[in-house]
Amino acid sequence: MSAVTTPITAPTTTHDGATEHHYLNHSSGFLSWALTLDHKRIGMMYLAGILFAFFLGGVFALAIRIHLWNPNQDPDAAWLTNATYNRVFTLHGAIMVFLFIIPSIPAALGNFLLPIMLGTKDVAFPRLNLGSFYLWITGLIFFAYTLFSTQIDTGWTFYTPYSIEAKSAVEAATLGVFILGFSSIFTGLNFIVTINTMRPPGMSWFKMPLFLWALYATSIIQVLATPVLGITVLLLALERTFGIGIFDPSLNGDPVTFQHFFWFYSHPAVYIMILPAMGIISELMSVHSHKGIFGYRMIAYSSIAIALFGFLVWGHHMFTSGMADVTTIVFSALTFTVSIPSAIKVFNWLGTMYQGTVALNTPMIYALAFIFLFTIGGLTGLFLGALATDMHLHDTYFVVAHFHYVMMGGTLVAFLGGLFHWWPKMTGKMFNDPMGIVSAAIVFVGFNLTFLPQFVLGTRGMPRRYASYVPEFQSLHQLSTVGACILGFGLLVAGLVLLHSLFYGKKAPMNPWGGATLEWECSSPPPHDNFSHPPAVGDPYDFANVEYDGKTGGYYKKKK
């Protein structure tokens, strides 16, 4: 089990795992995974973990949609009781946000790719990296505990004062959030240090792949915002156990302070979710258009701009909670400015495709879906950021549709695109591309069918988090439920395509898509120490000498 690796250039289509050494067969046994310090294995364990969380959250989502098939004017006849319904949407939101979407791209794909893209052997603190994974697992256990004990019904936002009075396991849930927060902080800290101190000679900041810029910006937010969430949920837990009163109006505490604290984290947190997704899209757009990225610097700067501006707009979640008029106006104005960097990115991606040789394969189809869906999500955010319209739209399905367009249509779709894109690298197997495209198409249709009607519902006054509604909303709700089932089916197809590839997939070449970043210069899957020779660092978006090789079915870099 020597770690000595021969760079795999041998063009073979047959299964030759026996002779080839890579991180997956470097060592075996349960402990070789459970105690691994290899960032790739940790990334894969995260991947399995977050996909499990996603499945769990998805089951709750379907339960919500099925329940809303009928108006449920008579609670006794409804499928779920009102109390159960409250629990279901709480668990859906909390699991999706804290267990799935926040760790999804950074912890799974980021962990796997960041050191390889940097040409290093590992992240700066491998032990801390494994530690964050176990913190994540611990957080998962606390959440599972709330699931099987009294269950929380506060919504994922844990607003006081209800969360103080609620007779449910809010403490366990907040403790879970606290632990997950530290998992996230340590991942971010690790990434910042790795990028700062371990870039290879020749890779200046502006020769870094944009995915790394995005991860860097994300990490800044993780490090700066998450501690505030930590102390907030800690105070909430103390509030419940000791009645300290800081957020409790009956003790002169101020529940709105809780909202300020919460959104001071949670607004930046939405950029923890979307920034890495944007990073993925930058890679996908360029690689699959076989054309250098348009406006590299603008994309890089806008990531940082989003990270910093994101700290100034949390108040837009609280326009109706009671703030001074001037404050609301300032927050509204700042909200508009923060959408500018997002728009810059969208224009740059479109510019990248222009006159490129666009390959319409699965990752690219997901990327295109992302641009479409994220644009809708971002633009509807402006309606919510405008004071007058938000008075009407706040706490309606419009908000629900907005954040699903950005979180699911944005982050999740980008995550899937990235997963398909890097799947051959991570597993060494090619998936069935036509079926992948089919999955992307079903997801796209299902997604829009689920959430477009919700915009309409919201503008007509359907409040969010209600277990029942007036009958006139029924047809739109049913459309949405049908869409959710289609969406679920599409995701199932995507999962099956990936699963199928593990067993029947062709062996992946080193560089199946023709990328120019460093991860395509080590074998698929990568060897234990990533690179046996120091990779030569070049322009990550220079495709001039990336040539297709019919024999391997992949690309290689022509030596100059």
Added chain:
Amino acid sequence: MGRCAFQDPISENMTEVAAHTDGHDHGHHDHPSWLAHHFDDAEQQFDSGKLGMWLFLVTEILFFSGMFCAYVLYRNRNPEVFEFCSAFLNEKLGAINTGVLLFSSLTMAWAVRASQLKQHKLLVGMLGATLGCAAIFLGVKSVEYTHKWSLGLLPGRMYVAQMENGYHSDVDYLTPLCIAPAVLTVLFALYYVYSLVIASKFHQRVAGPLLVAGLCFFGGIYLGQFIEGGEHHGDSHGAHADAGHGEHASHDEEHAKEAGSETPAPAEASAASSDTGVALVSTSSGPLHDVAVDPKEAAIPNAEVNNQGMAGLFFSIYYCMTGVHAVHIIGGMLVISWLIVKAAREEFHSKYYGPVDNVGLYWHLVDFIWIYLFPLLYLIT
């Protein structure tokens, strides 16, 4: 030179070092055991650790910032509450603890220097001194906390309004709090004896500082009791020639051991009331003590602020801030103990002292936060 580590096909995963290091020597600089396999050189490892620690400190500051915000908000809203409540805090003890922590910062900084200069003995000594200071701090804090608990000065809903004939809980809080440190100290003592028996230099170097730290905790308790109790007894004497109290004063040592024993028996209710009355005003000015002789004359606390929603909230903030800070002290003690083990093994040298340096940074931050907490909580007038 830097990148040649890339050619190194050897996985130096701690467990595999033995299996692989031989036979693969390509003539490039070898990876010493203190250099993790994924770093190229000592400098990169040091820089990474340092940056990581600074980032961690940033998260720590932000973690506290939530509570500082709460402090600002509520003080701004109810300044009179903060003035009223701050008088209950014993600024003498606060000042002592500030001094102790400042001194520990000095010893910590000295430890960093010793680690660079390979002064292993001095390093262990300095780390031990830092650990001891931390223990004193916690001992004093324990006395402060338990004293307040028995007076009903509790957070939020648990706050007991300070009345004319004061509340004084009979529960002994200090003894339970001392159990864990006492057990640890005994274990450390046994460990020290063991290390003497087997005549192991290494174990002696580890056990010594740990034992001293354990004893320091009780030193802190004693100090706290002495000062907290001293103020009391002086007053009680003036008020009542109470035999029980007199005995206390003359047996201070016993008093220290018998934690929380200043709780008067029910029969001494009047004495108790004077205790509380004094506590209310004792910190404001010296001469007042004589006035406070008669409990009825003692300042009757302002009903508007003397309730759970006002004073209680102050104590919530007080306990949250100092409590979280104390947790950080305990965390610091754990990592310093880890350093002591490494230092006793003489692991540090001029190219590898990052851990000492970084723990030092952490320790300075913990002190630094206390430097803010002390005036913000204790010195409000």
